[in-house]
Amino acid sequence: MRETRILEFKETITNTFLKTVSAFSNYDGGEILFGVDDDGNIKGLSDVKQACLDxxxxxxDSISPQPNYTLEIQNNEQTIKLSVKSGLQKPYLYKSKAYKRNDTATIEVDTLEFSRLVLEGKNIRFEELPCKDQELSFEILQSNLKEKIQIETFNKDTLKTLNLYDDANGFNNAAGLLADKNHFPGIDIVKFGENISIIQKRITFENTSVLGIYEKAxxxxxxxYQYEVIQGADRKMVEKIPEAAFREAIANALIHRVWDVDSQIRVSMFDDRTEVVSPGGLPSGITEDEYLSGKLSVLRNRNLANVFYRLGFVEIFGTGITRIxxxxxxASVKPSFEVSENAIQIVLPIYEENANLTEDEKVVYKLLSKNMLKSMSEIAPYISFGKSKTTKxxxxxxxxxxxxxxxKGKGTKYRIK
Structure with missing residues (x-):
């Protein structure tokens, strides 16, 4: 047994555990085991009943507001399990400070994170806050509404229906994101050559409607990643990477990213793959497994997502990863997904039909390139198989x-056909 992000050991009872109570209450909850040392060994408490009271x-006396927790005596009255649930009245403060878990450590949140907790405690999303720009135009949005769903009339009532405007506060941040001109970041696209040292082209789309950014991307x-092949009298469009998958990845990034940081969505285009990295990890209330499996969807930007849904840019909420x-x-090589505390990455490889490859063959295949020959010395360090098995x-x-x-021999090299 070892400590994790949601499990902490305390051999004795000191005030340091209160920071972790704050962290668990502010985020995903967790457990603290008292009478257990840092290595997970049971040391026991001399008087567990008094310890529970303490x-x-x-x-x-120290955490405000009152957190939701339970105490349970365990291991023949030697240890105590303190279970703390994620609270609704965030932020939960200890000595006027809010805390969070960073792997197995507990640290104070920064100013940005604190403001997010305040909004979450009030059940307010960043996109619902009044936009600092109130002189906004919506020609791109109006054009899309007319073209995609045949809405001819566009006025303040239209914006109210889309939850982008109210008489008391004016335009909100969701409206700002959809406005023709705004102060928000966007997408930074880089086309690389054979490696990241070779930049063939770079283009940034920002300070404009996310609808326009989506189409430009x-x-x-x-x-x-698309080209035409002439077959007799016909022209056939060939997709190296499925556009439908890229659409989902970009829409997912725009809808689910955090917009309160001045950071671009990063799209890195390589000959054999495209990587899409969006700022902000998962929103509260959803685990990585739930996100990747599509079991649960938690919308960080509900109003923005609703507009994308109405326009047909996304289908049912929460199905993007499943659709990809x-x-x-x-395909021989599957897309990959990486979730961290501050970012989500989706990697879309070149689409190659599955030629009945075995699982071991797929491991090796992923390391090969269609445009660059690779030697055994460039392949072997990244797989667990021996050289003879890899060669076979x-x-x-x-x-x-x-x-x-x-x-032949030491000069033998391999590439995708």
Whole structure:
């Protein structure tokens, strides 16, 4: 047993545990085990009943507002388990400060994080706050509403219906994000060559409607990952990366990112993949597993998401990741997803049909490139197989017509066919 982000050990009862109570109450909840040392060994408490009273008194006297917790005596009356639930009246303060967990440590939140807790405690989202710009125009939004869902009349009532305006506060931040001109960041797109040292093109879309940014990002994507093939009298559009998957990734980034930080959504385009990184981790109330499996959807920017939904840019809320996985269901290399505290990354690989590759072959295949030959020394360090097995897997994939092998002996190199 070891400490985690939601589990802490305390061999004795000192006031330091109160910071963790604040952290658990402010975020995802957790447990503190008293009478257990840092290595998870049970040391026991001399008087657990008195210890329970001490813990309860310390929490009630020091944490404001009152957190939601329970105490349970365990291990033959040797230890105490303090279970703290995520609270609704955030922020929960200890000595006028709010705390959060950083892996197994408890640290004070910064000013930005504190303001987010205040808004969450009031059940207010950043997108609902009054926009600092009140002189806004909406030609891009109006055009999309007319084209996509045939709304001919566009006025203040339209904006009220979309929850972008109210008479008391004017335009909110969601309206600002959809306005033709605004102060918000957008998307930074970089097209790389064979490696990240070679930048072929860079373009940034910002300070304009997220609807326009969405369409411009798609246009850049099409330039790099789509081309036409002439077959007789017909023209066939070929997609190196499925546009439907990229649409979901970009819409997901725009809808679910945090907008209170001046940071761009980063799109990195390579010959064999595209990476989309959006600022902000998961919103409160959803785990990484729930997010990746599509079991649960928590909207960080509900009003913005509603506009994207009405315009048909996204389908049912919370299905974006699931749809991307479905699009790649028959592909040799699957998309990958990485969730951290401050960012979410989606990697969309070049779409290659699954040529009945084994699981071991897929591991090796992911390391190969379509445009660059790789030697065994460039492949072997990244896989757990031995050299002989890797060589056999590569030969098997060549026989399946998936890869090409060039050269002989130590000069042998491999690439995707």
């Amino acid at each position: 813990i309860e008194n310390k929490i009630n 798609l246009s850049v994507f099409r330039d790099y 996985k479905q699009i790649y269901s028959e 897997l590569l030969k098997d994939m060549e026989q399946k017509g998936v890869i090409t092998i060039e050269g």
